[in-house]
Amino acid sequence: MSPKTKEQFKEIRNQSKASIQAAALELFGKQGYANTSISQIAKAAGISKGLMYNYFESKEVLLREILLAAFGEGENLMETSLLQQSAPKEQLLAIIEGTFYMVRSQPQYWKLLTTLAFQPEIAGEIEWATKHKREGTLELFKNILAQLGVKDTEKEAYLMGATLDGILLQYFFLGNTYPLEDMKKLYIERFCNF
Amino acid sequence: MSPKTKEQFKEIRNQSKASIQAAALELFGKQGYANTSISQIAKAAGISKGLMYNYFESKEVLLREILLAAFGEGENLMETSLLQQSAPKEQLLAIIEGTFYMVRSQPQYWKLLTTLAFQPEIAGEIEWATKHKREGTLELFKNILAQLGVKDTEKEAYLMGATLDGILLQYFFLGNTYPLEDMKKLYIERFCNF
DNA sequence: GTCTATATGAGGATAGAC
DNA sequence: GTCTATCCTCATATAGAC
Secondary structure (H helix, E strand, O other): OOOOOHHHHHHHHHHHHHHHHHHHHHHHHHHOOOOOOHHHHHHHHOOOHHHHHHHOOOHHHHHHHHHHHHHHHHHHHHHHHHHOOOOHHHHHHHHHHHHHHHHHHOHHHHHHHHHHHOOHHHHHHHHHHHHHHHHHHHHHHHHHHHHOOOOOHHHHHHHHHHHHHHHHHHHHHHHHHOOHHHHHHHHHHHHOOO | OOOOOHHHHHHHHHHHHHHHHHHHHHHHHHHOOOOOOHHHHHHHHOOOHHHHHHHOOOHHHHHHHHHHHHHHHHHHHHHHHHHOOOOHHHHHHHHHHHHHHHHHHOHHHHHHHHHHHOOHHHHHHHHHHHHHHHHHHHHHHHHHHHHOOOOOHHHHHHHHHHHHHHHHHHHHHHHHHOOHHHHHHHHHHHHOOO
């Protein structure tokens, strides 16, 4: 027998978890959470249905862990790119570029989060998170806009947020035929002309 | 026995159908389609579960009939308000006012359509409709913008559509605390300044 | 750690009495 | 037209062998 250390076991376990999460993320994003069965996930991950429950105690927990990972990545990326800028206009640009980058590079996460936000039955799971994120971005916008001398920061922040969301949703629906890069430019041109 | 005419029967039947549809619309909008059971609908409509199937042969058909009604109303409203205008700018304003009005006056329909659009499992049902509507509005925008002398009508139409959608989604998420009327004004001010 | 087989429950849909 | 009782499918979750 080849004796294995605790670390090695842990490593194997983590890899298995990761591959299940990856498969689930893909399927959740494509078909939605409710319409994706454990069987499908297990099949996609190349394991048996029962084994799933050695790694995640329920489908809901699986979802939560995927979401936590997604949020973590997002927060990280945003914070680091924000810290590199101090001038308000550059901060604003950093937020925008960061958002577009995130959506482009991790479309599955983005799709999953979006579909979930519109599924009231699941919303409870991620309500705190989306709400927190939404309000956080809005506050950030308001803050920066105030520094840039904008008068009605509340409404202006809403408008900027609305357009940003709208563009990303169009990308969501239209896929790669959508001129995302051009729209980013147009957005910056139209909303960041300070 | 009180003899009833065919018309009277039909009338009773239509009223029953309507009350079921109303209950279902309410619940679908609040909880989502997948997470609303036939039992719940029947209870809300004050009838038994089994009776549902005398009026709608399946849950899916029930959904479809609700959607068809919603689309019909929407199309109607939009077309009549469009026909009253001929100048491009007034047409543009009519579309915008019409959209806001529709969302304000029939929030349940709007919520249902929105949640469904983001549920891949159901999307097939209404894909044709949403796609058609989406493209139609976009074409309309492009057309009007061209008449108004805008250069890149494609991107501009996307931007206008994105912002409009985004505002309505914020309303969707924030509810009555959201300053919808003010945002409408701001939107018109910012995008219809021709 | 991994599998197969099974328990359990929910929800859509049907049958048949009234 | 309306109800109650029942069927059936499917998906989550568990048990137990290997």
